[in-house]
Amino acid sequence: MDVGAVFAGYRIERRLGAGGMGAVYLAQHPRLPRKDALKILSDAHADDPQFRARFLREAEIAAQLQHPNLVAVRDRGEHDGQLWIAMQYVDGSDVAELIERGPGGLDIERAAGIVGAAAHGLDEIHRAGLLHRDVKPANILIAEKDGAPDRVLVTDFGIARAADDSTTLAASGATTATLAYASPEQISGDPMDRRGDVYALGCTLFQLLTGSVPFPRDNPGAVMYAHLNEAPPRPSLMRPGVSSAFDAVIAMAMAKNPEDRYSSCGALAAAATRAALVSGDLTDSMSRIGRTRARQRGPLIAAAMLVITMVAVLISTFLLVGADPPATTAAATTTDTARPRSVNTAEWGAYGYIVQAFPELLPPSPLASGYRDIAQCLPMDKDNNVVSFDETTAQGRLFCIGPLDPVRTMAVECNADRSPKYPEHFFAKVEGDERWVRASGSGWVNWGTDIEFDGKIMGQLEVYFDDPGRNFCAVRVHGGTSGTELHDKWWPDAPL
Missing domain, CATH: 1.10.510.10 (Transferase(Phosphotransferase) domain 1)
Known part of the structure; x- marks a missing residue:
């Protein structure tokens, strides 16, 4: 259709392209000070009753839908035997x-x-x-x-x-x-x-x-x-x-x-x-590791490797699970008294002994939610590779995804031979450590910050245990803007 032509009262300004069964034009509305996208059924289909019916169906369907991510239909009609629809014009x-x-x-x-x-x-x-x-x-x-x-x-x-x-x-x-x-x-x-x-x-x-x-x-x-x-x-x-x-x-x-x-x-x-998010974090972390190795080999490298480890669990979740995010239900919310205290260790395979040691912290099943919506836990080996729940490793490691407020990921590592684990610092800047004593037992908690060269700051908190039922395990929580944030927001009520 030529520029300047009038169709059903609309003045054609230019052709925008083909759209489905018709051509689309930018046109001036006959009465209002606005431009619409005018879609006109092509001549090849003008006499086809099936195509005409479907063209009308488009207008009827779209007119029912009002949503910011859907193009709105504003008018429709027939002119000289040709059907048309006036739609919202998107300048782009x-x-x-x-x-x-x-x-x-x-x-x-x-x-x-x-x-x-x-x-x-x-x-x-x-x-x-x-x-x-x-x-x-x-x-x-x-x-x-x-x-x-x-x-x-x-x-x-x-x-x-x-x-x-x-x-x-x-x-x-x-x-x-x-x-x-x-x-x-x-x-x-x-x-x-x-x-x-x-x-x-x-x-x-x-x-x-x-x-x-x-x-x-x-x-x-x-x-x-x-x-x-x-x-x-x-x-x-x-x-x-x-x-x-x-x-x-x-x-x-x-x-x-x-x-x-x-x-x-x-x-x-x-x-x-x-x-x-995983792609961005992985790129940042790999770049940071390269810069770190060039400047110093020390605790910051270990911190960088931990970031890679935590990112790996997110990757692994997609690779092995591939499921929609677990739905939040009354039985899996941050109100821990509502969550079942027993777990089916059979679902965890060779890693059931870890869940037995932390039944109130970890989810009752690998894809359920645990304390403060920790979820989607997967086993990984010492090289950060995902392994089967049935594969026995010298150090069992479960990595879980957090809700980001403030926990991003959590790792529970346990020696399969029940040999004790001793406190370590896997972060660049130590912010604090203390002896803890609760009704459930005692141990040490350390916290600190991983400060990246690009200015990003991430906190980490580690928990160790004295009692023989858990002293072969360590819990490492990653997230927030500092270890202190994790200590203040997550640690006081953590079911440990």
């Missing part, structure tokens, strides 16, 4: 264009942020009982402003349908989603639910991280085969600085079986956010 670009600017992938935190915002919009679609069915970078709009967070909106509901609509790509006459992001069930013709959108969002996240679609192939048949049969690719192998935590996120988001995927787009986004 789409994520596909953003990826083209940086072909090696976006900043990791920014990629996670875009996926998180898009997930909010998609979850709103799903709550309304609808599916998008064509999630991809080109259908995620982004408005960039200097010094402000990206404004992200999901658009183009051209093939959105009710969740109980069984039409698939294999159905006769069905409009196909973009194959680069289509889920296996969407390709094969099996019933699809919201987890098909989860799969497509996982493909989008992969492209944001690496600049490439998950399965770049020469022809559509090869792409379809890959979605149906090949393992999800690993972004960490394609781009330095992307931690292996993202490998597990992508693997779960793009699982062939929908039952094995995240239960929602929001759960995928939360996992991506955690993986982004």
Whole structure:
């Protein structure tokens, strides 16, 4: 359509591009002082009743949804036999264009942020009982402003349908989603639910991280085969600085079986956010270790290695567990009197003896929550590698994730032969140590700070025990801004 032309009262200013089943134009509203994105059904489909019905469905669906991460529909109608929709105009670009600017992938935190915002919009679609069915970078709009967070909106509901609509790509006459992001069930013709959108969002996240679609192939048949049969690719192998935590996120988001995927787009986004934190922390820590070795070999190296150890548990959580974050329930809150005091040591395998020593501190099962929401505990060996719960090691180590206020991670280390562990200082700056005596026993507690060269400060607190039932163990808590913060906020009520 020519610039300056009038369509349904709207004056066309310029073409914005193709959108699903029609072309999209920037147009001046006929009465209000605003510009809208005007979508007009293409002539090729103008006489097709099925496409016309679906075009109208887009307007009806989108008009029901009011969300800051969804493009709003403002008007609809028919003009000279052509259907049209007036939508909110987003002054910016789409994520596909953003990826083209940086072909090696976006900043990791920014990629996670875009996926998180898009997930909010998609979850709103799903709550309304609808599916998008064509999630991809080109259908995620982004408005960039200097010094402000990206404004992200999901658009183009051209093939959105009710969740109980069984039409698939294999159905006769069905409009196909973009194959680069289509889920296996969407390709094969099996019933699809919201987890098909989860799969497509996982493909989008992969492209944001690496600049490439998950399965770049020469022809559509090869792409379809890959979605149906090949393992999800690993972004960490394609781009330095992307931690292996993202490998597990992508693997779960793009699982062939929908039952094995995240239960929602929001759960995928939360996992991506955690993986982004791991990637940033791992890069910082490795850089700091290199600088430390160049300047001195001493306690600061040990502190740096501990940071790597703590980061490793986050990575391991994604690699082995790959599950949504444990839900907070009445039985797993910071009110410890509500949490069961007994544990099923069989679930902990060879590490049951550690949980027996600290039944009120550790979760009752590996994926449950313990004291102050400590959760997702995994066993690791002395080289910070994840091991099986059935694998016996000379020093058993359980690493758990904290709620970040103030505990970030916790490690419980116990000598399998029950030989005593003695106090050590695994931090750069000692802030305090003291003898402790409680009804449960006695021992030593030390605390200090790990001060990084880039100015970041992290606290650590270590607890040792006198009684034979626990003197072969040590508890190390990491987080906060100082060891003193951990001592003041976590230690007084810790069930030790």
